Structure formats: structure tokens, C-alpha cells
Amino acid sequence: MRFSTLLLFLLLWCQVNAQDRVIITGLLDGTLSGATPRALELYVEGTVDLSGYRIQRFANGGTDPTDIALTGTFTDAFVYVVNGTENFTAAFGDQGDFANVIASGAVTGTGNDAFALVAGSTVVDVVGGPIGGPEADIYQDSYLYRKRGTSATGSWTAADWDIPGNDLLDGLDAAQIGALVPFGTYAPGEPRPTITISGEPLNESQTETYEGFSVELSEAPASELTVAYELYGTATEGTDYQRESVSDTLRFPTGERFQRVLFLAIDDALIEGTETIGLRITYLSDSSYLAGPGTTLDLIDDDLGTDPIGIHLVQGDGAASPLVGNVVTVDAIVTADFTAGLDGFYLQEEDADTDNDPMTSEGIFVYAPDAEVMVGDRVTLTAEVEEFFGQTQLDGADAGATLVINGNAFPVPAPTVLMLPTPDSLLESLEGMLVQPQDLVITNLNGLDRFGEVEVTSGERLVQFTECNDPDPQALNAYLDSLERDVIVLDDARSGTNAQPILLPDGSVLAGDNSLRAGQTIAGLTGVLGYGFNRYRIQPTDRTAVTLTGNERPVTAPEQTGEVRVVSANVLNYFTTLGSRGADTETELRRQEAKIVAALNAMDADVVGLIEIENNDFVALRRLVDTLNSVSDRGYTYVESPNTGDDEIMVALIYDTLRIAEAGTAATLATPESLFVGPGSNRVPLAQTFRVIDTTDGNPGGVFTVCVNHFKSKGSGCGEGDDDDGGAGNCNGTRTAAAEALADWLATNPTGVADTGVLIIGDLNSYRMEDPIDVLLDAGYVNTKTLTDAGFPCAGGPPSYVFGGFWGSLDYALASASLTTFVTMATAWTVNAPEPEILDYNQEGAGDSLYAPDFYRFSDHDPIIVDLDFSPIIDGVGYGATENSTIRLERRDATTYTLTGLNGRAAYFLTNLSGQVLATGTVTRGEANAITTAGLHTGIYFLTVREAGKGPVTFKILTP
Structure with a gap:
């Protein structure tokens, strides 16, 4: 025991004393393609095996880390943990220590993520900010680098780091980033020398005096130092100023610490307001020097007087006003009074005062919470120009602002017709103006209850890329870029939440x-049209003529078209364990229950697959079934699953014992465990075979198998090679493997009943064109929703789910070929996804008073309904109609049928499942009487034939 204790002590002592041999010396947030390279620089002193260490990333001020493994043994070297190795090599090369690269896609962050170097359970070093926050960006599009002579303290110590500021690397190419970021320069010795930039303002009225920037070194160079720089800002060289020297390079001879970059203002008669000239360093011939952030100076305009100017001059033709910081006077008409909701009002120039430039706006927001104005007032306002979170505005609440009402009841300018899609540059030209949008379709209601926002688009709702397209990173990016111009926010003219x-x-x-x-x-x-929170948004001024049409709210479940109905229903974490994933209180649970039961009762299914029900020894399942039976005239029970898995939620099957009986042995797929059991896996599928026992049914004895599933979600990553960046998202490989295993398993008749049609239902967490669905289709299954309810989006039938305003189907009913012929209808019942979330069962906020015990928003997924009819189908010669009829229908080819056994003339009509008459005609005994279904979509149709003096005979036809 003593020897073991001593050995453990010595091992721990060696580990702790080895920790000071590896420290973090740099952190880079790149600005090249894909916001790369992102990299951590480690400094290894001595010889160290990095597998004894790991990096932990703490995102957005959080305390739950993501681990990044380290590998390799290094001696007295810098090592780089890199996301974006190609761009890293482009910036820094691959020679010397820059060849010591550990690739990791987990090195992410946008300026506020903290990274820790950890050995065992000991935090060795921290960079990026303290673990746990605050969340302020300190290195976005920039870098952090350890000062010389500092060492790890086990926590974030800002004083030990050079922090040049955010956005330092914006607009730089790979070579410029490599020259500016001081990777590979850390040393335990003295701190690095710095470069400081300061500036003096210019004035248009001073056209004979050169002013500008001073560039100062904290230490004179031991040999000539070359510094390259670039200019930026709102002022234009050659138009607003000229340089004393056109060179973009400064040279500091040995022992020299000061240089200047000087300008001469150019006087003109344009109203431009104060503009800026900025200077930032892009290259250092000696990377041991630390370049500080860029600096700007003001170029002051002398042409802006005190008379009113056009709002178009204030707005300018760019994203920001050219007159920011200047006091201006405008004279215009009040078009909207939002002082009670947005703390201000909007002004717009009268039509006679516009500049007729389509790229400049004639409207503007005035921040003035206490203003007493009315729509139609003509006002003169003097105020400072501001950019407030991206919107140009006038600060009418400033102590120096003045507002004079010159008259009332002036006609407001006519609104401009707004059509989507429209690029931001054109929307900017309408900022602050009255608009009349056309053809708006609601695509996203996520912000309705909290912010009063509705996202709208043109034509039809936005569609998930892989609902209609194969995964493809480049095509996905192009698709998303195209849609950015096709979405705008319809707001409620109120601030706050x-x-x-x-x-x-x-x-x-x-x-x-x-x-x-x-x-x-x-x-x-x-x-x-306003702007706020990074979005263009329409604030309504007139709702009196507004109409809402299309996608009407279902008031009943779809009418049953077959003998048997199967439903797949996600019940959104129905938990009897309160305060976990579902209801927080018994009251909420009863409210949730009432909605679920209302939906199940309305759908009136014979078999129901349930998804997201608590996995607690059937306690939740029994309660839900008992509650359903208390209001239903059916006799539901549940299938006893032999293995519900280890997840908090499970899938389940319930069925009506008055009409259906279990005809096999319930089976589950729990192997391999890595796919179906344990954290981060798919839920265990459940399959059972059922037989129709209701003797009042048209065809009792029909047998079919239902398998309910819930594949792994896209919400969290599964790692490189599993996650897909082409649109299928996280864990695509895990879901695809589950689909392959499922198809193979079902082919073995796991319930012990052979040769039955199989229906795969559930939440497969995959859109229609993704690999898991392709696997099942390739195995011979058919997406039933596309058979009978094709349409939006891209002939897929009603989408069952929405995420971020993008629509698609995650929920399926996939039928084997032998079962497909019996499907009479399959659709999503759209009572959930299109509805506002606040109408669900929760009692928080306004949801408490808006609750109704109906089936709307009983889940976030829409249920899938499938109707089956096991009566005979005409699919070849020799099938008849009824025993008492002499008429027979015979198939001649894929789309042609003939009637035999006629006694005389007969009339016929052809209908679809909805009863819509598609064709009519007459046939006569002995004459050619071909009836065609050419041109009809794949599906089931009904042909009704009536002879004179006799009752009708109906045949069911399946078109290929």
C-alpha cells in the first residue's frame, strides 16, 4: 500500500511539474474563406508528448466544454491546433514549426470563446477570456498573442496578452495575415516592442496645411524596419484628400522611432459632412514588433450649413449615412407615429422634394419618445445624424435638437411597391420610406410571441435545401445566398419583448x-421599411385592407379513405416526470395531455406510432392510453416493447383492440449498440405485425407490419466523417447507418410473420433527399405521401416540420412494395408546424391565457396519416368486381382497361380518392370500349360503371 501510494504521488508530482513545459501562446480568428484559419499556438519547452494534454473550448461564455484531443511528441517547438489547414498554410507556410499542425474542426469561435489547456483535471493555461464569461468579443477577426516574458497562470490573465482589438484582419489576404499575426515569436524573455498610430484631423477649409498620422515605435530597431500600411475610411483619396507621399511603405532606419503619413484636404462644394481616413498596418519586416489596431482621423466638411437639406442627402447611397455625427436640418412629412411603440416617428420628403435617385432613400426615423406629432404633420427638425444598430436616424431627443410643426393634414407620399426578392442594396434605398409589399407569404412565426415578428417571403414558404436537392456544400451556399434576398421581417411597430x-x-x-x-x-x-437587429423590417402603418388567405387551418382530421388508418405522431416530450423534458407541473401535463388526446381522438386511427414519449417503464405510455380511452369509443392498448433503450425518450405503438389484433411477436432493433443504445444514438425501433379482426370491415383479415422509429437528431455533432456540411447536417452518418440496419432487419421478418406489407413510420430526422431516406427507398420502400398528396414542396406533399423558417419533412410513412398497392391516402395533418408555438400547453407568459384544449400545436411536428384499403385491386387480367355482377374489368396494358360482360350500353365515371370526377363516358357491349388512365399520377382511382336499369359497380384501379 505504501509503495502504491508513493508511486501515485510521484506520478502526480511529475505530471504537475511537466505542465509548465506546454503553454498557449497565440489564438487566431481568421477572415479567409470559411472564417479560417482558426488556430491555437502552443509553445513546447523540452520534449513533451502532447497526448497527455487536451484543449477545451468554452463557447459564448459557457462552462460546458468541447474537448479537442492533442497528439504527437515535440521538442522545443511551436505546435498549431488548426481549423482550416489549407488557409493556415497559405498564410504561414509549412516550413519549420509551421509544419507542426494538429487539424481540428472544433477550433471555432467568433471572438468570445475561451480555450483552456488541460492536463488530466488540471487547467494549465487559458486564452480568449475567463471561463464562464463575460461574453464580449475581444479577438473577433483578429488575434491574441502572449507577451514575451509571461508564463501560464492557470487562468485568463489579460495583462499577459497583446490584444490588438476586433476586426484587425478584415479584408486582408493570406499573405497579409501571415505577416501581421506574430505566430512563432514568443520567447520567455522581454516583452515585444510595439507600434503606436495617432492622428490629427483635417479640415476642408485648410488646403495648404498637411496633417495626418504619426507612427511611433516603442523601441528603435536594431536594423532597418519596413512597415507596410493601407488606408481606409469614408473619405476618398483624390476626391477628398491627397497624400504627401503615395508610398504605402514606411522605413525606419536603425535607431529611428518616428515616421509620419501626411495629407492635404481638397475643398469642394459637396455636402458630405465629416468623413474619416483610417490607417492600419498590413506588414512588418520584423515580426517581433507588435502592430496595434488601426486608427482614424476626421476630415471635416465646411459646406454643411444650417438650411434644410434633403433627406436623401442624409441617407446617402450607401449602407450608412455620410453625415453621421453632423447636425442637419430637414423639412418633411410625418408618415408614421410610433412614439408609443418605437420611441419615435418617421419622416419622408414630399414628392416634389425628392432627388429622383433610386439609390437614395427619402425617408428617415426620428428618435423622439416625447414628441407630439401626427401623421400628415409637416415638420422642420434640426438634429444629429446617427447610425443606430444599422438604421440611419435623427436624434430628436438630444438636448440640442429642435422640432417645429409647420402644418397639419398634409397628404403623405404614396407608398413604393416592394417586391421580393430584393437585395439589401435596394432595400437600403427604401429605408425609412412608406412601402406597399406584394405577394408576401409567411414562412416563420418563431418570433411572433416574443418580438411581434413574422418572417415573410415571396411565392411560397422557404424550403430546406435537402428536401428537394442532394446534399452539396457549394450548391447549399448558393441556395442560401439566393434566399437572403427573399426574406423580410413584418414587425408590429413595438419595441421590447x-x-x-x-x-x-x-x-x-x-x-x-x-x-x-x-x-x-x-x-x-x-x-x-425600417432596419433593426440586423434585419430589414416593415412596420405596419395601415392594416385596414389586409387579407390573410391560403393554407387554411384544418378544422377536422382528413376524412378516412380506407379501411385501416395508421398514424405517426410526435408527442413533444410527453413526460409524467415533471420538470424534466416536458411539462413542469401537473397542470401543464394535463394541458399537454388534453391536446394530444384531442388530436389522437380526431385522427381516429387503428394503429398509432408515438414518438418522444417518456421512457419510464411504460408509466407515461399507460397514462396517455388510459386518458385517450376515457374520451374515445375505441379500445386502445399498447404494444409491450421488449427493449425501449437507454434514452430518456422512446417510441411506442398503440392500437385499437376492437378492430386490430397483434399478429406477431413485438420486436426491437438494439444492435449494434453504438447505433441504437446509449448516448448520441438512434432510439430503438419497435415493430409489430397487426391483423384486422373487425368483421364489419369490408375485408377482415388484412395483415400488415408497422415499425416506428426516431433517428438521431441534427442538434449536436457526431464528429468528422459523420456530420455533413452539404445540408444534411450533424450525424448524417449515424442516421444513414440506422437506415441500413433497419432495412436489413425488417427483411428478416423480425415479428415472425412472413410476407406482410411493412410500413416504416416515425421521425427519421432526415429530409427527403438525404442519405437515410435514399437507403430506405433503395431497399424498395415508397414514400407514401408522394403517392397521394404530392405538391409543395417539390412534389413531396405537406411538410411536417419547420426550422428557422425552412420547411421540409422529417416524418415519414414508407411502405414496402407489397403494401403500397393498398395505400389510399397519405398526408401530413398540418395542425402543428404552421401554428404559433405559443399556442401549445405551456403556461409561461401569454401562453397561459391563449391555451385551448384542442389539437392545435399539440407538438412541433405534424402527424402523418396513412389510410389502407385491403380490398382487391385491378392490376392484371381476370380480376372482377363483385360476385353478383357479370361485368369484369380487364387490364390491357399499363394505362388501358376494357369492360366485359356488358348486357347493353353503360355509363362510367372515373374519380380520385377525394371523389373528384376525372373522366366520364359510355361503353356498349360488343364495341371497342377502351378506358384509359393515361396522364394520371401514380395512385389509386375508382371506376364506377352503371348499366341501364341496374345498380352501379365500382372497381379500384392502381395506376403505375
Whole structure:
């Protein structure tokens, strides 16, 4: 025991004393393609095996780390942990220590992530900020580098680091980044010398005096130092100023510490306001020097007087006003009074005062919470120009601002027609102006309850890329770029969060019986185009003519078209364990229960697959079934799953014992465990074979197998080679492997009943064109929703899920070929995804008063409904109609049928599943009487034939 204790002590002592041999010396947030390279620089002193260390990333001020493994043994070297190795090599090369690269896609962050170097459980060093926050960016598009002579303290010590500031690397190429970032220069000795830039303002009225920047070294160079720089800012060289020297390079001879970059202002008669000239360093011939952040100086305009100027001059033709910081006077019409909601109002020039330049806006927001104005007032305002979170505005609340009302009831300017898609540059030209948007379709309601926001687009809702396209990174990026121009926010003209009541675009108030649905078209709206929180947004000024049409709210479940109905229903974490993933209180649980039961009762299914139900020894499942039976005239029970897995949630099957019986042995797929058991895996699938036992059914004895699934979500990563960057998202490989295993397993008839049709249902967490769905289709399964309900999006039928305003189907009913012929209808019942989330069961905020015990928003996924009809189908010669009829229908080829056994003339009509008549005609005994289904989509149709004086005979036809 003593020897073991001593050995453990010595091992720990050696480990702790070895920790000071590896420290973090640099952190880079790159600005090349993909925001790379992102890199950590480690300094290894002596010989160290890095496998004894790891990096932990703490994102956005959080305390839950992501581990990054380290490998390799290094001696007295710098080692780089890199995300974006190609761009890293382009910037720094691959010679010397820059060949010591450990690739890791987990080195991410946008200026506020902390990184820790850890040995065992001991934190050796920290960079990027303290673990746990605050969340302020300190190195976004820039870098941090350890000062010479400092060493690791086990925590973030800002004084030990050179912190040049955010955005230092914006616009630089790889070579410039490599020259500016001082990787490889750390040494335990003295701190690095620095370069400081300062500037003196210029004035247009001074056209004979050179002023500008002073560049100073903290230490004179031992040999000539070359410093390259670039100019930036709002002022234009050659138009607003000229340089004393056109060189972009400064040379500091040995022993020299000071240089200057000087300019001469150019006087003109343009109203430009104060402009800026900036200087930043892009290259150092001696990287031991530390370049500070860029610096700007003001170029002051002498042409801006005190008379009113056009709002178009204030707005300018760019994203920001050219007159920011200047006091201006405008004279215009009040077009919108939002002092009660947005702390201000909007002004717009009268039509006669516009500049007719399509790139400059004639409207502007005035921040003035206490102003007493009305729409139609003509006012003269003197105020300072500001850019407030991206919106140009006038600060009418400033102590020096003045507001004079010159008259009332002036006609407001006519609104400008706004059509999507529109690029930001054109939207900017309408900022602050009255607009009349056309053809708006609601695509996202996520911000409705909290911010009063509705995201709208043109034509139809936005679609997930891989719902209609194969995964492809380049095509995905192009697709997303194209959609950025096709989305805008419709706001409620109120600031803050959770404003009550929740206003809808037509001016009405959200209620349980007055909803707003994604997919609806908004017409007749007039508003002001503003900007805030990084989005262009329309603030309504006139809702009186607004109409909402399309994607109407279902009031009942789809009418049953077959003998048997199967439903796949996600029940959104139905947990009887309160305060975990579902309801927080018993009251919330009863509210959730009421909605789920209302939905299940309305769908009136014979078999239901449940997803996201608590995995707690069937306690939650029993309660839900008992509650459903208490209000239903059916007799539901659940299938006893032999293995529910280790996840908190599971899948389940329930069925109506009055009509259906279990015809096999319930089976689950739990191997390999890495795919179906344990953290980060797919949930264990459950399969059972059922037989129709209801003797009142048209065809009792029908047998079919249902397998319910819940594949791994896209929410968290599974690692390189598993995650897909082409649109399929995280863990695509895990889901694909599950689909392969599932298809192989079902082919073995796991329930013990052979030759039955199989229906795969559930949340597969994959859009239609992703690998897991392809695997199952290649195995012979058919997406039933595309058979009978094709349409938006891209012939896939109603989407079942929305994420971030993008629509697609994660929920499926995939039928084997032998079962497909019996499918009469398959669709998503759209009572959840298109509805506002706040209408669910939760009691927080406004949701408490908006709750209704109906089926709307019982989940975030829409259920999938499939109807089956096991009666015979005409698919070849020799099938008949009924025993008492002499008429027979015979198939001649894929789309041609003939009637035999006619006694005389007969009339016929062909209908689809909805009863819509598609064709009519007459046939006569002995004559050519071909009936064609050419041109019809794949699916089931009904042909009804009536002879004179006799009853009708109906045949069911399956078209290929």
C-alpha cells in the first residue's frame, strides 16, 4: 500500500511539474474563406508528448466544454491546433514549426470563446477570456498573442496578452495575415516592442496645411524596419484628400522611432459632412514588433450649413449615412407615429422634394419618445445624424435638437411597391420610406410571441435545401445566398419583448380561435421599411385592407379513405416526470395531455406510432392510453416493447383492440449498440405485425407490419466523417447507418410473420433527399405521401416540420412494395408546424391565457396519416368486381382497361380518392370500349360503371 501510494504521488508530482513545459501562446480568428484559419499556438519547452494534454473550448461564455484531443511528441517547438489547414498554410507556410499542425474542426469561435489547456483535471493555461464569461468579443477577426516574458497562470490573465482589438484582419489576404499575426515569436524573455498610430484631423477649409498620422515605435530597431500600411475610411483619396507621399511603405532606419503619413484636404462644394481616413498596418519586416489596431482621423466638411437639406442627402447611397455625427436640418412629412411603440416617428420628403435617385432613400426615423406629432404633420427638425444598430436616424431627443410643426393634414407620399426578392442594396434605398409589399407569404412565426415578428417571403414558404436537392456544400451556399434576398421581417411597430396582446398583420389579436399560420399570404399591407437587429423590417402603418388567405387551418382530421388508418405522431416530450423534458407541473401535463388526446381522438386511427414519449417503464405510455380511452369509443392498448433503450425518450405503438389484433411477436432493433443504445444514438425501433379482426370491415383479415422509429437528431455533432456540411447536417452518418440496419432487419421478418406489407413510420430526422431516406427507398420502400398528396414542396406533399423558417419533412410513412398497392391516402395533418408555438400547453407568459384544449400545436411536428384499403385491386387480367355482377374489368396494358360482360350500353365515371370526377363516358357491349388512365399520377382511382336499369359497380384501379 505504501509503495502504491508513493508511486501515485510521484506520478502526480511529475505530471504537475511537466505542465509548465506546454503553454498557449497565440489564438487566431481568421477572415479567409470559411472564417479560417482558426488556430491555437502552443509553445513546447523540452520534449513533451502532447497526448497527455487536451484543449477545451468554452463557447459564448459557457462552462460546458468541447474537448479537442492533442497528439504527437515535440521538442522545443511551436505546435498549431488548426481549423482550416489549407488557409493556415497559405498564410504561414509549412516550413519549420509551421509544419507542426494538429487539424481540428472544433477550433471555432467568433471572438468570445475561451480555450483552456488541460492536463488530466488540471487547467494549465487559458486564452480568449475567463471561463464562464463575460461574453464580449475581444479577438473577433483578429488575434491574441502572449507577451514575451509571461508564463501560464492557470487562468485568463489579460495583462499577459497583446490584444490588438476586433476586426484587425478584415479584408486582408493570406499573405497579409501571415505577416501581421506574430505566430512563432514568443520567447520567455522581454516583452515585444510595439507600434503606436495617432492622428490629427483635417479640415476642408485648410488646403495648404498637411496633417495626418504619426507612427511611433516603442523601441528603435536594431536594423532597418519596413512597415507596410493601407488606408481606409469614408473619405476618398483624390476626391477628398491627397497624400504627401503615395508610398504605402514606411522605413525606419536603425535607431529611428518616428515616421509620419501626411495629407492635404481638397475643398469642394459637396455636402458630405465629416468623413474619416483610417490607417492600419498590413506588414512588418520584423515580426517581433507588435502592430496595434488601426486608427482614424476626421476630415471635416465646411459646406454643411444650417438650411434644410434633403433627406436623401442624409441617407446617402450607401449602407450608412455620410453625415453621421453632423447636425442637419430637414423639412418633411410625418408618415408614421410610433412614439408609443418605437420611441419615435418617421419622416419622408414630399414628392416634389425628392432627388429622383433610386439609390437614395427619402425617408428617415426620428428618435423622439416625447414628441407630439401626427401623421400628415409637416415638420422642420434640426438634429444629429446617427447610425443606430444599422438604421440611419435623427436624434430628436438630444438636448440640442429642435422640432417645429409647420402644418397639419398634409397628404403623405404614396407608398413604393416592394417586391421580393430584393437585395439589401435596394432595400437600403427604401429605408425609412412608406412601402406597399406584394405577394408576401409567411414562412416563420418563431418570433411572433416574443418580438411581434413574422418572417415573410415571396411565392411560397422557404424550403430546406435537402428536401428537394442532394446534399452539396457549394450548391447549399448558393441556395442560401439566393434566399437572403427573399426574406423580410413584418414587425408590429413595438419595441421590447413579450408585448401583449400579440398583434397579427391584419390588426386582430392572436387567440386560440384566431391564429396566424405559416403558408398564409398577406395582401393589402402598407408600412414603413425600417432596419433593426440586423434585419430589414416593415412596420405596419395601415392594416385596414389586409387579407390573410391560403393554407387554411384544418378544422377536422382528413376524412378516412380506407379501411385501416395508421398514424405517426410526435408527442413533444410527453413526460409524467415533471420538470424534466416536458411539462413542469401537473397542470401543464394535463394541458399537454388534453391536446394530444384531442388530436389522437380526431385522427381516429387503428394503429398509432408515438414518438418522444417518456421512457419510464411504460408509466407515461399507460397514462396517455388510459386518458385517450376515457374520451374515445375505441379500445386502445399498447404494444409491450421488449427493449425501449437507454434514452430518456422512446417510441411506442398503440392500437385499437376492437378492430386490430397483434399478429406477431413485438420486436426491437438494439444492435449494434453504438447505433441504437446509449448516448448520441438512434432510439430503438419497435415493430409489430397487426391483423384486422373487425368483421364489419369490408375485408377482415388484412395483415400488415408497422415499425416506428426516431433517428438521431441534427442538434449536436457526431464528429468528422459523420456530420455533413452539404445540408444534411450533424450525424448524417449515424442516421444513414440506422437506415441500413433497419432495412436489413425488417427483411428478416423480425415479428415472425412472413410476407406482410411493412410500413416504416416515425421521425427519421432526415429530409427527403438525404442519405437515410435514399437507403430506405433503395431497399424498395415508397414514400407514401408522394403517392397521394404530392405538391409543395417539390412534389413531396405537406411538410411536417419547420426550422428557422425552412420547411421540409422529417416524418415519414414508407411502405414496402407489397403494401403500397393498398395505400389510399397519405398526408401530413398540418395542425402543428404552421401554428404559433405559443399556442401549445405551456403556461409561461401569454401562453397561459391563449391555451385551448384542442389539437392545435399539440407538438412541433405534424402527424402523418396513412389510410389502407385491403380490398382487391385491378392490376392484371381476370380480376372482377363483385360476385353478383357479370361485368369484369380487364387490364390491357399499363394505362388501358376494357369492360366485359356488358348486357347493353353503360355509363362510367372515373374519380380520385377525394371523389373528384376525372373522366366520364359510355361503353356498349360488343364495341371497342377502351378506358384509359393515361396522364394520371401514380395512385389509386375508382371506376364506377352503371348499366341501364341496374345498380352501379365500382372497381379500384392502381395506376403505375
